[in-house]
Amino acid sequence: MAKRIPRRAWQKLSAGRGAKGHRFYDWAQVAITAPSLAGHQYLLIRRNRRTGEIAYYRCYSPNAVPLSTLVTVAGSRWTVEEMFQSSKTLAGLDEHQVRRWDSWHRWVTLALVAHAFLAVAAALERRNHDPGDDGTSPDGLIPLTCNEIQRLFTALITQPAPDLAHRLHWSTWRRRHQARARRSHYHRRATLQP
Missing domain, CATH: 2.20.25 (N-terminal domain of TfIIb)
Structure with a gap:
């Protein structure tokens, strides 16, 4: 056809x-x-x-x-699939051994609430972020992503480090590197588009 x-x-x-x-x-x-x-x-x-x-x-x-x-x-189908994948990766949506419905229901609810927290925090960061055409800010950083917020939450809350400045510096370095990679990729795709 x-x-x-x-x-x-x-x-x-x-x-x-x-x-x-x-x-x-x-x-x-x-x-x-x-x-x-x-x-x-x-x-x-x-x-x-x-x-x-x-x-x-x-x-x-x-x-x-x-x-x-x-x-x-x-x-929009991709958005739904990405959210499920993100919930599995970041919040452990798929890590429950289903034995009873009520325990599964509690686990899924907790995982989805955790992912909602990450998604809302990332959305607030994007709203407060003033991106340029390539999605980066004047300071050369991309906005905080769900992955980065989860990493920071784990590093700062669940595993308190004696060197907080090092953790924050590492996050800034990673976000700047991602911004450079995004700019390069967008530029490459723009030159290849017919």
């Missing part, structure tokens, strides 16, 4: 911003119908711009929607 779509029907759109900048793909939509459902149904087709790999999404909407809206919704 993707081979039968005319070239003019494909549009280069971003599926959202990822860790390495915008995720650009070629997108096309095909209206499909199913007699059992009212509303509008689409087959959304995503093509990787470099490899040509094809992915399909079946979409439904009660009203007609443009291709850009479908792409935005499809791109």
